[in-house]
Amino acid sequence: xxxxxxxxxxxxxxxxxxxxxxxxxxxxxxxxxxxxxxxxxxxxxxxxxxxxxxxxxxxxxxxxxxxxxxxxxxxxxxxxxxxxxxxxxxxxxxxxxxxxxxxxxxxxxxxxxxxxxxxxxxxxxxxxxxxxxxxxxxxxxxxxxxxxxxxxxxxxxxxxxxxxxxxxxxxxxxxxxxxxxxxxxxxxxxxxxxxxxxxxxxxxxxxxxxxxxxxxxxxxxxxxxxxxxxxxxxxxxxxxxxxxxxxxxxxxxxxxxxxxxxxxxxxxxxxxxxxxxxxxxxxxxxxxxxxxxxxxxxxxxxxxxxxxxxxxxxxxxxxxxxxxxxxxxxxxxxxxxxxxxxxxxxxxxxxxxxxxxxxxxxxxxxxxxxxxxxxxxxxxxxxxxxxxxxxxxxxxxxxxxxxxxxxxxxxxxxxxxxxxxxxxxxxxxxxxxxxxxxxxxxxxxxxxxxxxxxxxxxxxxxxxxxxxxxxxxxxxxxxxxxxxxxxxxxxxxxxxxxxxxxxxxxxxxxxxxxxxxxxxxxxxxxxxxxxxxxxxxxxxxxxxxxxxxxxxxxxxxxxxxxxxxxxxxxxxxxxxxxxxxxxxxxxxxxxxxxxxxxxxxxxxxxxxxx
Amino acid sequence: xxxxxxxxxxxxxxxxxxxxxxxxxxxxxxxxxxxxxxxxxxxxxxxxxxxxxxxxxxxxxxxxxxxxxxxxxxxxxxxxxxxxxxxxxxxxxxxxxxxxxxxxxxxxxxxxxxxxxxxxxxxxxxxxxxxxxxxxxxxxxxxxxxxxxxxxxxxxxxxxxxxxxxxxxxxxxxxxxxxxxxxxxxxxxxxxxxxxxxxxxxxxxxxxxxxxxxxxxxxxxxxxxx
Numbered sequence: 114x115x116x117x118x119x120x121x122x123x124x125x126x127x128x129x130x131x132x133x134x135x136x137x138x139x140x141x142x143x144x145x146x147x148x149x150x151x152x153x154x155x156x157x158x159x160x161x162x163x164x165x166x167x168x169x170x171x172x173x174x175x176x177x178x179x180x181x182x183x184x185x186x187x188x189x190x191x192x193x194x195x196x197x198x199x200x201x202x203x204x205x206x207x208x209x210x211x212x213x214x215x216x217x218x219x220x221x222x223x224x225x226x227x228x229x230x231x232x233x234x235x236x237x238x239x240x241x242x243x244x245x246x247x248x249x250x251x252x253x254x255x256x257x258x259x260x261x262x263x264x265x266x267x268x269x270x271x272x273x274x275x276x277x278x279x280x281x282x283x284x285x286x287x288x289x290x291x292x293x294x295x296x297x298x299x300x301x302x303x304x305x306x307x308x309x310x311x312x313x314x315x316x317x318x319x320x321x322x323x324x325x326x327x328x329x330x331x332x333x334x335x336x337x338x339x340x341x342x343x344x345x346x347x348x349x350x351x352x353x354x355x356x357x358x359x360x361x362x363x364x365x366x367x368x369x370x371x372x373x374x375x376x377x378x379x380x381x382x383x384x385x386x387x388x389x390x391x392x393x394x395x396x397x398x399x400x401x402x403x404x405x406x407x408x409x410x411x412x413x414x415x416x417x418x419x420x421x422x423x424x425x426x427x428x429x430x431x432x433x434x435x436x437x438x439x440x441x442x443x444x445x446x447x448x449x450x451x452x453x454x455x456x457x458x459x460x461x462x463x464x465x466x467x468x469x470x471x472x473x474x475x476x477x478x479x480x481x482x483x484x485x486x487x488x489x490x491x492x493x494x495x496x497x498x499x500x501x502x503x504x505x506x507x508x509x510x511x512x513x514x515x516x517x518x519x520x521x522x523x524x525x526x527x528x529x530x531x532x533x534x535x536x537x538x539x540x541x542x543x544x545x546x547x548x549x550x551x552x553x554x555x556x557x558x559x560x561x562x563x564x565x566x567x568x569x570x571x572x573x574x575x576x577x578x579x580x581x582x583x584x585x586x587x588x589x590x591x592x593x594x595x596x597x598x599x600x601x602x603x604x605x606x607x608x609x610x611x612x613x614x615x616x617x618x619x620x621x622x623x624x625x626x627x628x629x630x631x632x633x634x635x636x637x638x639x640x641x642x643x644x645x646x647x648x649x650x651x652x653x654x655x656x657x658x659x660x661x662x663x664x665x666x667x668x669x670x671x672x673x674x675x676x677x678x679x680x681x682x683x684x685x686x687x688x689x690x691x692x693x694x695x696x697x698x699x700x701x702x703x704x705x706x707x708x709x710x711x712x713x714x715x716x717x718x719x720x721x722x723x
Numbered sequence: 724x725x726x727x728x729x730x731x732x733x734x735x736x737x738x739x740x741x742x743x744x745x746x747x748x749x750x751x752x753x754x755x756x757x758x759x760x761x762x763x764x765x766x767x768x769x770x771x772x773x774x775x776x777x778x779x780x781x782x783x784x785x786x787x788x789x790x791x792x793x794x795x796x797x798x799x800x801x802x803x804x805x806x807x808x809x810x811x812x813x814x815x816x817x818x819x820x821x822x823x824x825x826x827x828x829x830x831x832x833x834x835x836x837x838x839x840x841x842x843x844x845x846x847x848x849x850x851x852x853x854x855x856x857x858x859x860x861x862x863x864x865x866x867x868x869x870x871x872x873x874x875x876x877x878x879x880x881x882x883x884x885x886x887x888x889x890x891x892x893x894x895x896x897x898x899x900x901x902x903x904x905x906x907x908x909x910x911x912x913x914x915x916x917x918x919x920x921x922x923x924x925x926x927x928x929x930x931x932x933x934x935x936x937x938x939x940x941x942x943x944x945x946x947x948x949x
Contacts, residue, residue, distance in 0.1 A: 145814075146814045153811065153814070154813065194935040195935035197928035201925075205921065287944045289945070290942070290945055348939070359809070360808035360809070378804040379805055380804060504778065505778070508778035508779040510779075520787055697782060697785070700782065
C-alpha cells in the first residue's frame, strides 16, 4: 500500500511517501526550487517521491493532506473579524490567498495529479505532527506534546499514543486554544528583533546565549506560565493577524514596545561572536538589550514548556515523551526539557516543523487503513534525493575559474590566479584521505554525498566542513562562504565512539538528526572554541556509520591527522538559500564563494591558488 | 509598446522610487526574484544538455543570473529598516512546456526574448533610478545580459536553422504579449475582488465582531473527548 503525504500552502511545502508502513521518501520543495521555505504546491517533491516508489500518481492508494483547510480558514476569519476594523488590510490579503488557493487544497491536488478526489483525505495538523513524532520513536507507548504556532484552533496539544493490536491509538487529552500560542509569541519577538519571521527564529535562539534574563518579569506579563502547568498569552500586546501576511510587518501593538523598548533596525549588524579575537565593534547597551530580550523570552518559553511537560506526565502517567513543533528546533529548550520535565526518555522527530507534517499525515492515514507493527524508531534522516554527479563535473572541467570573478560574493578573494584540479577519487579511502588532508590544512570543503537530509538540519550529506581548530578558516567560512552571522555557532560533527573523549555527557539517540546541546570537556574547549556557546556547550550531531559510512570514515581520517576527530558542519548553501538540492547547486556555491574544495559523491574539485 | 514602456520607466518611476524607499526596495526585490527564476530555469534546462562544453557555458550563465539576484537583494536590503516580503512564486519550468528537443528550443527562444527585453529595460532603469549604487547594479546586469543575448541565440541556432529560430522567437513574442494581457486582467480582477471583500468586511464586520471576540476569549485549556 502506498500513501502520499503532502504539506503545502503554509511555510515549508513537502511531500513524503509511505509504502507498507515505512517512510521511503521525503523531501522539501525548497530543495528543488532554490527558494528557502517554499510554500507552493510541492510538484517536484511529489515527482521525486513517486519516482522513488516507481509509481504514477493514479497508482497511489491514498493521499493525505497535512491539515484541515476549512478548520484553519474558520480560525483566520474569526481572527479577522475579532480585530474589526483594524484588520481590514490583513483580511484582504489573507482572503485573497485563502479563497484563491488554500481553501481548495483537495481539489487542487486532485486536478494537478489527476487522481479521484475520494483518494484525498485531510488529516488534522496536530494529528499529523503527533503521528510523525510517535511513529519515528522507539516507544510502544508515550506521551506526545505538540507545540505549534497556530494551526486551526489549537496551538498546543497534549496526547498519549500507543500501538494496540497493530493499530495506532492517539488520544488527545487537552489543547490550548488560539491565540494562546508560544510559537506566535516567539514569531512576534523574531520580528521585533529584526529577523525574518518563519525563517530566522534560529537567530533569535542563538542571540539568547549572549543575554541575561533581566526582562523575564516583563515578559511574564505577556506570556504567563500558570500554576497548573499551562500558560496564558495576553493578546492585547500583539497583532497576530499580521503574522498571516508576509513580511509579517510589525505584529505588535504599542503596549509591547512600551514594555520592552523599540524594535531593532534589521540593517543593524549584531556584534556578538562565537569566535575569539577582535570583533567589528563592542556590543553597546542597545545590542545588549536585544540579547537580553531574546534570553528572557527563551527563559519564559522554557518555563511554559517544562510546565506543560510536567502536566502531561501527571495526566498520562507515562515516563516517555515525544516532542514536536517548530519551537522544539531550539536545542537550549530541548536540553531544559530533558533536565527538568521529569520524563526519563525524550524523542524528537527528524523534522518537527511544518515540512515534517507530510510524513506524519501519510503515516497516520496508512495506520488507519491497515494494521501495522511498530517500526522501533528505525526512521532514517536521509530520505531526500540522490544524484549522479558525473555530467556536472565533466562540465566543470571546461569551466574557466577566472570568468567567475565578477559573479562571486562581495569581498571574496580574487580567483585570477586560481586553477582547478578535478579528480575521480575512486575508493572511499582515497577520497577521505585527500579530503582529510585538505581539512587539516585549513581548507573549506563542500560535501555532497548520497541522499539528502529530509529535515531542516545539515547532518553531513549536504554540508560545508571545516577544521574547528583553524580560526582563520572558520572566519572565512562565515564571512566568505555562508554569510552567517558570527553569533550563530555551527554544529559539531563527530562519531558516537569519540563522544566520550570530547564531551561531558553522552549524546542522546536523537543527536543523529537533531543537534544536542552538550558541554565539551575543558581540555578540548580551546581547540573546539568556534563550535561553543558562551557556556562551553556545542551543538553536537552524531555521524552514524550506518547512515553515512564515507563521512564516518572521513572523521576517522581527520582524527588521525589532527588528534581531534570532530568537524564544524553547516548546510551547503549561501545565506537566504536552501541547502544545495543538486550537484549543480553545490557547484554554484563552490564557484561563487571562497570554498576551496567540493566533493560530490566520488568526484572532487579543488581550487589551487598560485 | 517598448517605446512607451521606456518613456514610462524614465518619467513616472523615478518620481515614485525617489519618494518611497519601500516601493524602490520592493521593486528591486522583484527584480531579484525574476533573475533568480531565470537562474533556476537555466539550471533546470541543464538536464537536457549533454555536451560538457555547452553545460559549462550554461552553468556559467546560471551563475551570472544568480549573482544578479543576490546583488538586487543586497541593494534592496540597504533601503529598509524592516525586512520586506520575499516573494516566493511557484516555479513553472519553461523547459518542460514542450517535449524533447522542442522543449530546449522553446526555452532558448524564451530566454533570448527575455534577455533582449531586460537589456532595454535595465538601461532605462539605470537612467531613472536616481541612486548611484542601484544604477551600478542595473548597468552591471545590463552588460551581462548583452552576452546572454548572443549566447542564447548561438545555442538556439545550433539546434535549429536560423529561419526556424526566428519563427520560434516570434512565437515567444506572441506568448509574452498574451502573458502581459493575463497579468493586466489579473490586476483588474484583484482590484474588483478587493472592493467586493472590503464591502463584505465593512457590512458584516460590526455584526460578527462580538461573536468573534467571544470565541477568542481565554477559557483555559480545552479538554478533548476521547
